[in-house]
Amino acid sequence: MALARSLPDGPxxxxxxxxxxxxxxxxxxxFxxxxxxxxxxxxxMRAALAEEDDPDALRAASVGGFRSYRQFFGFAVGTLAVVLVAxxxxGRLRVAxxxxxxxxxxxALSYLDFWQARKARSRTVWTATR
Structure with a gap:
């Protein structure tokens, strides 16, 4: 437990x-x-900066929920990769x-989040036009 830290030590x-x-x-x-x-x-550029997610997805993300199993596995595999490398x-190989x-x-995770938001928006637009 001596190596467990909650916040970084240095700038x-x-x-x-x-x-x-x-x-x-x-x-x-x-993206x-x-x-x-x-x-x-x-x-x-205005469209990229004005991009907003639907409120339900933001509410789920704010309480630690994942919007899809892909996001969960993306975070899990990413964590596993970092832990294995570490x-x-x-030495230098670890740092590199x-x-x-x-x-x-x-x-990759930002693209996954973008893709999920785009899919949710297209679903909302599709149901609104029906």
């Missing part, structure tokens, strides 16, 4: 956590911007692998 660790969240948000905005461009929106490697694996996982 570098705080910057790493902040960078992870920024990477997630930027990747999510990029929304790319989708808006594909759909021919005149202002794709426990099975050491974590600098590669973690950003890839964050971007």
């Amino acid at each position: 570098a660790e705080w910057w790493i956590f902040l960078g992870t969240f920024v990477l997630y948000v930027v990747a999510r905005w990029f 929304a911007w790319q989708q808006a461009r594909r759909e021919g929106d005149r202002h794709p 426990t099975l490697t050491e 692998l974590l600098w590669i694996v973690i950003p890839m996982l964050v971007i």
Whole structure:
């Protein structure tokens, strides 16, 4: 239990956590911007920044719920990958692998969240037009 910590000790660790969240948000905005461009929106950046999820999904996410089994397994596999890399490697190899694996996982999870939100929006639009 001596290694278990709840908060980072130094400013570098705080910057790493902040960078992870920024990477997630930027990747999510990029996917929304790319989708808006594909759909021919005149202002794709505005569409990307104005993207909103449905309130039910936000409520589920705010209490720790997952919107789909894909999200749950995405987080579980990502956690398992980070734990395996951290426990099975050491030294420079560990640092290099974590600098590669973690950003890839964050971007993959942001795409998964974007894809889920897009699917939910298309379902809402489809039912509203019926």
